[in-house]
Amino acid sequence: MSNLTLNVNGKMHTVDVNPSTPLLYILRNDVGLQGPRFGCGLGQCGLCTVIINGAAVRSCITPVSTVKSEITTLEGLAKDGKLHPLQQAWIDEQVPQCGFCQNGQIMTAKVLLDKNPKPTDAQIREAVNRTLCRCMTYYRIQAAIKRASTTIAAQSAAEKEVVA
Amino acid sequence: MTPLAKTSRRDLLKSAGLLVVSFTAAGTKPLAAQSTASAAGPYIDPDFKQLDSWIVIREDNTATFYVGKTDCGQGTGTSFRQLMADELDFAYDKTSCVMGSTDITVDQGGSGGSTAMERDAWPMRRVAAEARRVLLEMGSSRLGAPVDQLAVREGVITVKSDPSKRVTYGELVGGKKFHVALTGANINATTGVAKVKPVQEHKIVGLSPQRYDIPAKVDGSLKWAVDVKLPGMVHARNVKPPVAGAKLIRIDESSVKGLPGFIKVISKGNYVAVVCEREEQAINAARQLKANWQKPATAPFPSSEDLFKFMRSAAPTSNSKPILVGDPDKAFAGAAKIVEANYDIPFQGHTAIAPAHAMADPSNGQMTVYSNDMKSYGMRRGVAEFLGMPPEKVRVVWMEGPQGYGRTAADDAGCEAAYLAKEIGRPVRMQWMRSEESAWDTKAPAFTVAMRGGLDADGNLIALDYNCQAADYNHVGYNEADTVLIAQLMGIRRATPAAGSAATPSEMYAIPHRRMTSQVVSLPLVWETPLRTGNLRDPNGPQSTFAAESFIDEMAVAAKADPLEFRMKMLTASTTDDSGFKRARSIAVLKAAAEAYGWDRRPSPKPRDTGDILTGRGVAYAFRGQTIAAEIAEVEVNRKTGHVWVKRLVCAHDCGLVVNPVALRHTVECAMLHSVSRTLYEEVQFDTEKVIGVDWTSSPTLTHADAPAKIDVVLVNGDPNPNRPDLPPYGAGETACKPMLAAIANAIHDATGVRMRRIPFRPARVLAALQNGRA
Numbered sequence: 053m054s055n056l057t058l059n060v061n062g063k064m065h066t067v068d069v070n071p072s073t074p075l076l077y078i079l080r081n082d083v084g085l086q087g088p089r090f091g092c093g094l095g096q097c098g099l100c101t102v103i104i105n106g107a108a109v110r111s112c113i114t115p116v117s118t119v120k121s122e123i124t125t126l127e128g129l130a131k132d133g134k135l136h137p138l139q140q141a142w143i144d145e146q147v148p149q150c151g152f153c154q155n156g157q158i159m160t161a162k163v164l165l166d167k168n169p170k171p172t173d174a175q176i177r178e179a180v181n182r183t184l185c186r187c188m189t190y191y192r193i194q195a196a197i198k199r200a201s202t203t204i205a206a207q208s209a210a211e212k213e214v215v216a
Numbered sequence: 217m218t219p220l221a222k223t224s225r226r227d228l229l230k231s232a233g234l235l236v237v238s239f240t241a242a243g244t245k246p247l248a249a250q251s252t253a254s255a256a257g258p259y260i261d262p263d264f265k266q267l268d269s270w271i272v273i274r275e276d277n278t279a280t281f282y283v284g285k286t287d288c289g290q291g292t293g294t295s296f297r298q299l300m301a302d303e304l305d306f307a308y309d310k311t312s313c314v315m316g317s318t319d320i321t322v323d324q325g326g327s328g329g330s331t332a333m334e335r336d337a338w339p340m341r342r343v344a345a346e347a348r349r350v351l352l353e354m355g356s357s358r359l360g361a362p363v364d365q366l367a368v369r370e371g372v373i374t375v376k377s378d379p380s381k382r383v384t385y386g387e388l389v390g391g392k393k394f395h396v397a398l399t400g401a402n403i404n405a406t407t408g409v410a411k412v413k414p415v416q417e418h419k420i421v422g423l424s425p426q427r428y429d430i431p432a433k434v435d436g437s438l439k440w441a442v443d444v445k446l447p448g449m450v451h452a453r454n455v456k457p458p459v460a461g462a463k464l465i466r467i468d469e470s471s472v473k474g475l476p477g478f479i480k481v482i483s484k485g486n487y488v489a490v491v492c493e494r495e496e497q498a499i500n501a502a503r504q505l506k507a508n509w510q511k512p513a514t515a516p517f518p519s520s521e522d523l524f525k526f527m528r529s530a531a532p533t534s535n536s537k538p539i540l541v542g543d544p545d546k547a548f549a550g551a552a553k554i555v556e557a558n559y560d561i562p563f564q565g566h567t568a569i570a571p572a573h574a575m576a577d578p579s580n581g582q583m584t585v586y587s588n589d590m591k592s593y594g595m596r597r598g599v600a601e602f603l604g605m606p607p608e609k610v611r612v613v614w615m616e617g618p619q620g621y622g623r624t625a626a627d628d629a630g631c632e633a634a635y636l637a638k639e640i641g642r643p644v645r646m647q648w649m650r651s652e653e654s655a656w657d658t659k660a661p662a663f664t665v666a667m668r669g670g671l672d673a674d675g676n677l678i679a680l681d682y683n684c685q686a687a688d689y690n691h692v693g694y695n696e697a698d699t700v701l702i703a704q705l706m707g708i709r710r711a712t713p714a715a716g717s718a719a720t721p722s723e724m725y726a727i728p729h730r731r732m733t734s735q736v737v738s739l740p741l742v743w744e745t746p747l748r749t750g751n752l753r754d755p756n757g758p759q760s761t762f763a764a765e766s767f768i769d770e771m772a773v774a775a776k777a778d779p780l781e782f783r784m785k786m787l788t789a790s791t792t793d794d795s796g797f798k799r800a801r802s803i804a805v806l807k808a809a810a811e812a813y814g815w816d817r818r819p820s821p822k823p824r825d826t827g828d829i830l831t832g833r834g835v836a837y838a839f840r841g842q843t844i845a846a847e848i849a850e851v852e853v854n855r856k857t858g859h860v861w862v863k864r865l866v867c868a869h870d871c872g873l874v875v876n877p878v879a880l881r882h883t884v885e886c887a888m889l890h891s892v893s894r895t896l897y898e899e900v901q902f903d904t905e906k907v908i909g910v911d912w913t914s915s916p917t918l919t920h921a922d923a924p925a926k927i928d929v930v931l932v933n934g935d936p937n938p939n940r941p942d943l944p945p946y947g948a949g950e951t952a953c954k955p956m957l958a959a960i961a962n963a964i965h966d967a968t969g970v971r972m973r974r975i976p977f978r979p980a981r982v983l984a985a986l987q988n989g990r991a
Contacts, residue, residue, distance in 0.1 A: 053476070069494075069496075070476065070496065073496045074496065077494070077495050077496045080443075080495075081445075081494065081495055084445075085436070086436055086437070086438065086439060086440065086443045087436035089440075089442060089570060090442070090570060090571075090647065091569055091570045091618075091650070092650040092911060092912060093499075093649060093650055094650060094911055094912075096650075096911060096912040096913060097569060097912055099569065099570060125436065126434075126435070126436035127435070127436040127437075129435075130435055135434070135435060139434045139435055142430070142434040143426060143430055143431055143434060146426060146427060146430060146878055146879070146882055147430075147434075148289065148427075148430055148433050148434070149288075149289035149290065149619065149882070149883070149886050150288060150289030150569075150616070150617070150618055150619040150620070151289060151429070151430065151433035151434075151438075151616070152440070152569055152570055152616075152617065152618035152619070153569050153618075154433055154434060155436070158434060176920075177920050177921050177923070178921075180920045181919050181920045181921045182919070183920070184569060184912060184917060184919065185569065186567065186568055186569040186618070186619055186890075186917065187289055187569075187619050187886050187890070188886045188889030188890050188892070188893060188918055189882075189886055190889065190918070190919070190920045190922070190923035191885060191889065191923045191924065191927055192882065192885070193920070194920065194923060
């Protein structure tokens with residue numbers, strides 16, 4: 053066991069754990085988060101996805117000791133009490149069935165839109181393809197990502213107008 | 217969300233302050249945490265014959281409905297609120313719904329069989345109507361005006377002649393109990409004196425308020441069953457037999473004793489679990505544990521490659537009573553053309569996106585299980601009996617979890633966590649691993665179906681034989697103390713295993729001579745098997761309908777008829793109908809699907825495309841209960857790779873009264889895609905001793921790349937009198953799963969001229985078929 057300090061959603065947490073422990077268990081059991089979830093423990097399904105250095109990371113296969121940068125989780129997407137456009141799009145499109153996988157879907161989509169705010173349909177499919185949903189909400193997820201993309205474009209246009 | 221400190225319904229009434237805090241969020245967030253803190257017990261069943269068991273109205277004119285159902289993600293809670301708010305004449309957004317926890321909700325059985333709207337919403341509607349009646353009488357006394365002189369809107373009663381005279385429901389009964397007795401021989405029959413409204417008077421039913429459970433699912437605030445944390449809790453993992461039917465000889469505890477956080481190995485019979493302080497420690501200890509197992513003397517089952525041959529020659533454990541119409545033998549003897557075909561559908565797993573899990577708390581000599589089991593009441597009975605505890609000392613607190621669809625009707629983890637918690641004397645969190653879930657979850661039975669059809673000289677289907685074998689012997693119950701997996705592994709055996717079932721087709725075709733027979737068969741290993749069957753979303757329907765509706769297409773091909781027209785002709789050939797107008801509604805959904813798709817009438821297969829991508833379309837239809845679905849799939853088949861893309865889907869769906877159209881459309885959409893996954897990818901693969909597809913690489917599923925480009929769901933109401941005041945809602949969670957397998961097979965045939973008769977249609981199998989069929 054050893055003391056490690058993690059920056060999660062902008063807050064520092066010191067934990068005393070085996071350094072090889074997958075990040076997922078630390079986030080869930082020590083930091084007390086509920087967004088990232090266990091699905092396979094193999095990095096195959098994406099339920100455990102968090103964002104580190106702008107990349108979608110599967111926390112179930114990431115040893116905690118290898119994480120040196122800020123970790124963003126689903127709980128960290130909303131800003132100033134306002135949902136991220138993706139989260140709002142998920143509500144507007146009524147995406148989930150059970151909803152258990154949606155952490156991975158939203159977090160993976162966030163990484164996509166951060167890099168490519170106006171993805172094509174094919175780019176959306178490609179970006180989220182390895183994030184599984186056994187309720188098969190894929191069609192709605194893709195629609196929600198498109199909707200969020202439109203919202204983000206409108207927001208950034210409005211911001212530019214303000215600046216101008 | 218603000219979790220409530222108290223849990224019992226008595227306390228819910230008392231602790232109004234807490235409720236208000238919680239309720240302010242209720243419009244957008246569920247109240248799932250209501251039971252999560254420890255309540256003292258005993259946990260006496262709420263009395264379904266008391267109005268107070270169903271509805272609580274508070275002084276601030278808000279209401280909470282307590283229903284004995286669980287939601288597997290189709291938004292049934294939202295629909296219950298709509299129905300009950302309408303009967304109560306209450307504002308939808310001033311209501312909330314508490315579901316499925318055995319100590320605070322009446323036992324409606326939880327989820328299963330798509331009964332939420334069809335069966336279980338009726339007592340809810342009647343008790344809400346009764347509450348309205350009682351409140352109007354109270355309002356009459358308060359306002360000094362007869363009931364027929366009163367108006368009520370959104371929980372506010374006014375005197376019609378003088379609307380300034382008003383009183384709210386909250387002012388009449390807020391913080392108090394109704395003390396109104398209901399009647400009814402059983403919970404489904406629960407009723408008061410009041411009658412439910414004609415559906416035309418509904419204001420909220422038929423609208424699509426957003427599902428209240430979704431916001432907390434997308435902002436990370438929902439506390440799921442996996443999230444429960446209790447002081448002093450420990451973590452457990454199972455160690456399953458390495459091969460099916462293996463016997464535990466010896467455990468070498470020294471292999472794990474020195475590991476950090478290790479607490480105990482617990483084993484009985486062939487059940488083995490390790491318990492550690494931390495989750496990752498339990499995972500590690502379960503991997504490290506050394507144990508000797510003795511393989512069974514004979515193979516527990518044939519390999520999945522040899523399964524159908526085995527099933528076809530196995531002696532049946534039971535035979536259904538044949539369904540016989542006319543004289544099929546004579547009709548076949550006189551037929552102008554006879555077609556025969558066999559269809560095989562393998563075992564398919566639930567393979568839920570996350571594995572089974574539960575937390576059990578043995579505090580106060582009682583047992584609280586925090587679980588996503590969709591039949592929480594069944595689990596409570598099972599846990600009590602399994603542990604030898606009186607039922608009133610056991611409760612199951614239902615919380616949300618990964619998809620239900622039947623797996624969590626018998627989730628296994630609840631009984632395991634409770635057993636371990638009792639042994640350890642501390643709260644135990646049990647969670648299965650991925651490989652364990654994929655290997656050992658309950659399976660949909662494999663089917664092999666033989667079809668034979670006879671056409672007359674005019675191309676009419678005059679004789680049809682359906683005969684199937686289903687590997688469904690010892691189909692598990694709902695966490696029963698003598699069938700739950702932990703009990704099986706401990707050597708507990710019920711004297712007579714469940715017979716299982718084998719379905720016959722469900723359509724309304726008028727075929728003058730037909731015979732439908734079915735048999736259940738058993739694999740060699742009956743108990744402790746990873747191939748134990750349980751309910752998977754319309755347990756036998758997709759299998760039987762794949763065969764039946766593929767074969768109707770084959771007969772249409774033999775008759776050189778358009779497949780939709782061929783079906784329509786058999787539906788319109790008879791004028792008799794059942795009490796639910798199922799024939800008329802079948803015709804209506806097929807017409808609606810054809811119209812939405814833009815179906816052009818021609819026989820299949822279509823003239824072959826020239827490029828690598830071959831396109832085609834297929835139709836299939838079925839009913840489940842009184843709900844009817846006709847589906848059209850359009851596919852692209854890659855001639856070079858065998859890859860199939862279901863590019864477009866249309867479903868025309870009739871489930872009677874529609875409560876929440878958006879939630880319904882999405883349910884239907886996902887039910888179709890669930891079956892697309894089952895059609896294209898899903899099969900439990902096993903050698904002669906174990907399941908070998910145990911992760912998402914070896915056991916593939918539908919992915920984002922497979923999502924259709926376009927899905928249309930048409931909500932039909934084909935009732936000859938769609939405006940009748942008592943139009944009933946029928947179940948909608950499963951019917952749309954049923955026709956899809958055949959619709960895709962029929963579309964592939966239309967595109968390629970090749971008939972796929974063995975599920976699933978993974979690329980290698982399709983490619984082989986194309987090469988054999990020279991598509």
